[in-house]
Amino acid sequence: MAVLNLARSSKILSNQTNVVAILPDEIKIQAKIPVIWLFHGLGDNGTCWLRKTSLERIASKYNVAVIMPDMQRSFYTNTAFNVRYWDYLTQELIPQMQRYFPLSQKASENYLVGNSMGGYGALKLAANFPDKFSAVATISPVTNLKVVQDIMPDYQAIFDDYQASQYQLESMFKKADLTQLKSLQWYVATGNDDFMKSDCDKFTQFLTKDIGLNLTYDEQPGSHNWDFWDMEIAKIFEWLPLGKI
Secondary structure, three states, X not given: OEEEEEEEEEOOOOEEEEEEEXXXXXXXXXXXXXXXXXXXXXXXXXXXXXXXOOHHHHHOOEOOEEEEEXXXXXXXXXXXXXXXXXXXXXXXXXXXXXXXXXXXXXXXXXEEEEEOHXXXXXXXXXXXXXXXXXXXXXXXXXXXHXXXXXXXXXXXXXXXXXXXXXXXXXXXXXXXXHHHHHOOEEEEEEEOOOOOHHHHHHHHHHHHHHHOOEEEEEEEOOOOOHHHHHHHHHHHHXXXXXXXX
């Protein structure tokens, strides 16, 4: 696999940003590569999946690209102080990566994966653009923003009162195109000692019973940490419809 750490200038953020990309060693001429958009959690950045898991070794078995943007502490949103991370992700980063690399733009070959805050980001992106992806896998996702208020001193810098209400996942899923949502495959994993487990359970029930999604729920021994996330990322690669090399 080729591993690239790209420094780039973002017009939307008016700042320098980084994105990490994993690409197959051999790319056929004019071929388009299936792609996993892999999102990090709060307190991490786009390099964490490489540094803290077996991602590179796992990805080397598959014909897939993995794109890992650095989203800081943004919760994948335009913040209360108008730092436009959501616009950066959807209007700049993803289209630009599709121009830089021969990434497939077919929904059937685009997948969203994330842990913790990144799980929230993956679910949010899928709810807003369900026609762009075919599978969503989240590990220990933040599913209730109220849970992070006590552990996030800069919470008010990200969410004002309006955003905290409108950006709850249930609100976004209720407004989404249900037919499109039901066409996707969904995977949620949580450790049975995760402090967010009860909220994750409630949200998973909402997705399956109220929305009617085809969802695989994996509850295993573990907590809200990299030991659990490292174990689950290998399962997710097996679960996704990826072609092996």
